[in-house]
Amino acid sequence: MRKETALNTALLALLLAFPLWAWAADEPFLITLTTRAVIFAIAGIGLNVALGFGGLVSLGHAAFFGIGGYAMGVLAFHAQNYTPLMTWPLALDGTTSMPVIWLVAIILSALLALAIGALSLRTSGVYFIMITLAFAQMLFYFAISWPAYGGEDGLSIYIRNGFPGLNTMDPIQFYAICYALLLLVLFFVWRAARSRFGLMLGAARQNPERVRAIGQTPYRLYLVAFTLSGAITGLAGALFADLNRFVSPSMFSWQTSGEIMVFVILGGVGRVFGPVAGAVLFILLEHILGGLSPYWHIYLGAILLGVVLFARGGLYGLIAGREVAHD
Amino acid sequence: MTDPVLDIRGLSKNFGALTTSNNITLDLHPGEIHALIGPNGAGKSTLIKQITGELPPDSGSVHFNGHDVTHLPTAARARLGMGRTFQISSLAMDYTVLQNVTLGALGAQGGVFRFFRPAMQDKTLLHAARHALEQVGLEAFQNTRTSELSHGQRRQLEVAIALTLSPSAFLMDEPMAGLGVEGSHRLMGFLDGLRHKAPILLVEHDMDAVFKLADRISVLVYGEIIATGSVDEIRQNSRVQSAYLGEETLT
Numbered sequence: 001m002r003k004e005t006a007l008n009t010a011l012l013a014l015l016l017a018f019p020l021w022a023w024a025a026d027e028p029f030l031i032t033l034t035t036r037a038v039i040f041a042i043a044g045i046g047l048n049v050a051l052g053f054g055g056l057v058s059l060g061h062a063a064f065f066g067i068g069g070y071a072m073g074v075l076a077f078h079a080q081n082y083t084p085l086m087t088w089p090l091a092l093d094g095t096t097s098m099p100v101i102w103l104v105a106i107i108l109s110a111l112l113a114l115a116i117g118a119l120s121l122r123t124s125g126v127y128f129i130m131i132t133l134a135f136a137q138m139l140f141y142f143a144i145s146w147p148a149y150g151g152e153d154g155l156s157i158y159i160r161n162g163f164p165g166l167n168t169m170d171p172i173q174f175y176a177i178c179y180a181l182l183l184l185v186l187f188f189v190w191r192a193a194r195s196r197f198g199l200m201l202g203a204a205r206q207n208p209e210r211v212r213a214i215g216q217t218p219y220r221l222y223l224v225a226f227t228l229s230g231a232i233t234g235l236a237g238a239l240f241a242d243l244n245r246f247v248s249p250s251m252f253s254w255q256t257s258g259e260i261m262v263f264v265i266l267g268g269v270g271r272v273f274g275p276v277a278g279a280v281l282f283i284l285l286e287h288i289l290g291g292l293s294p295y296w297h298i299y300l301g302a303i304l305l306g307v308v309l310f311a312r313g314g315l316y317g318l319i320a321g322r323e324v325a326h327d
Numbered sequence: 328m329t330d331p332v333l334d335i336r337g338l339s340k341n342f343g344a345l346t347t348s349n350n351i352t353l354d355l356h357p358g359e360i361h362a363l364i365g366p367n368g369a370g371k372s373t374l375i376k377q378i379t380g381e382l383p384p385d386s387g388s389v390h391f392n393g394h395d396v397t398h399l400p401t402a403a404r405a406r407l408g409m410g411r412t413f414q415i416s417s418l419a420m421d422y423t424v425l426q427n428v429t430l431g432a433l434g435a436q437g438g439v440f441r442f443f444r445p446a447m448q449d450k451t452l453l454h455a456a457r458h459a460l461e462q463v464g465l466e467a468f469q470n471t472r473t474s475e476l477s478h479g480q481r482r483q484l485e486v487a488i489a490l491t492l493s494p495s496a497f498l499m500d501e502p503m504a505g506l507g508v509e510g511s512h513r514l515m516g517f518l519d520g521l522r523h524k525a526p527i528l529l530v531e532h533d534m535d536a537v538f539k540l541a542d543r544i545s546v547l548v549y550g551e552i553i554a555t556g557s558v559d560e561i562r563q564n565s566r567v568q569s570a571y572l573g574e575e576t577l578t
Contacts, residue, residue, distance in 0.1 A: 188442075191442065191443050192442045192443070195441055195444060195445060196433055196438060196440075196441045196444075196446040197439060198446070199430060199447070200433060200434070200439045202421070203419040203422065206419040206420060206421055206422070207417055207418065207419050207420070209413070209417045210418060210419060210430075210488075211402075211434070212400075212401040212405065213379075213401065213405055213411050213413070213417065213488075214433075214434025214435065214492060215403075215405035215406035215435065215437075215492070216402055217400075217402045
């Protein structure tokens with residue numbers, strides 16, 4: 001078995017075994033911690049589609065994470081207060097059904113990514129980083145100054161939204177949902193990375209001039225990648241809001257964008273499972289180092305510096321070596 | 328005579344006071360190799376860029392395959408059948424050789440927005456890709472990472488990718504550059520046969536190659552075509568001789 005496949009399998013096995021052990025040992029906090037890791041992993045996988053496969057360094061993925069979160073928050077807020085979501089032009093009520101919320105979160109974040117991407121992708125390099133950051137900041141301040149949905153204080157949702165046949169308030173059952181979604185997203189991205197689209201997108205990352213010479217338009221490839229990327233991160237945002245039963249503007253903050261990028265870089269840019277490793281590592285560090293000092297970020301910073309300077313492929317690059325070309 | 332595949336009329340381009348293309352008229356007929364030569368800085372690259380669509384001309388027109396492509400972007404011209412190789416190899420360096428050629432086949436076939444079936448298991452794409460690799464003699468290297476290829480092999484790969492597009496004309500920007508004697512000879516033999524598939528507009532510094540291969544030669548000096556004609560006509564042309572012997576510079 002190739003080292004990369006072995007590492008993938010080990011990661012998925014760990015994410016299955018550890019929460020089950022925590023469940024047997026009656027440690028709900030550890031289950032919640034792992035749920036956080038899995039949700040962050042999904043957010044990172046989303047960013048990796050743009051950053052790793054398309055070479056699009058977005059520092060604004062908090063926009064999609066936040067939109068996903070607020071999609072959940074707003075829908076559940078109206079449902080718990082028995083107020084209609086809107087009365088005109090359509091009479092719509094809120095909902096507490098997770099699948100519906102996911103769908104709304106995915107569609108909204110995809111549309112937002114399409115709009116942000118269409119404008120931002122006219123630039124590249126540092127300008128692209130700055131413009132994506134600017135869009136996320138716009139949404140951040142918008143969320144802060146919108147009192148109807150809690151403004152700066154955010155929105156508390158008292159009961160976690162429901163999934164047919166499951167008790168989502170039970171940590172292990174909610175974890176099962178997140179883990180299943182992680183598998184689904186991984187499968188989709190793994191297939192897409194090897195598809196016609198993935199092959200052409202990778203070429204557009206390496207050499208846009210080449211892609212034009214064979215009759216394709218890099219901009220369109222980037223835009224589709226950015227939209228997919230935003231949609232996946234938006235789904236993670238909805239799950240994250242449900243995990244905390246709380247949404248706040250901090251989901252839109254640039255620190256959130258930075259953290260999502262850290263998952264990708266720690267794990268390995270452009271590796272399908274990279275963000276999973278990165279998110280697990282991040283949660284582990286947060287838990288261990290956070291116990292040592294409230295200023296644990298300084299150690300995280302040092303580790304990140306080490307990865308960027310000496311192990312550019314992240315954890316995957318370190319263990320599995322340079323990526324072999326897909327067959 | 329049949330209609331030209333590529334027809335350039337009155338193309339001009341200025342950068343401020345510098346005229347890099349001055350009223351250039353040039354055409355490429357089916358079955359021929361038309362070589363474009365000229366000293367360094369004559370404006371060959373600028374002309375190529377206007378033909379491929381990377382640079383808009385100030386005036387004049389480019390017709391390709393009966394279409395006016397003067398204002399079309401590069402990708403659209405490629406889809407119309409303009410097969411191009413670059414002066415400096417332009418390849419996806421992290422991909423294998425086979426992936427790079429498959430890319431060409433995929434670009435030609437279209438259907439890029441498919442997300443599920445693995446591209447490298449697509450029989451039609453692979454068939455076209457392997458066929459192109461065989462034609463340039465790179466099939467033994469199909470699983471080599473492109474960044475590990477030698478300079479000459481990268482040039483061959485460029486040609487192979489252009490072949491997958493089944494173009495109606497080739498635009499080759501110094502394909503022999505840096506190839507070495509043996510490599511040049513092999514590529515020359517190959518280009519010699521290729522002209523019957525699609526005509527070639529060949530920008531080349533290697534005069535031996537140009538004189539052996541070309542049916543017609545155009546000479547570009549200071550952004551102007553000073554002569555177009557057969558090999559013998561060009562050899563005997565006094566303006567060309569003076570341009571190449573450097574008599575226009577004051578001595």
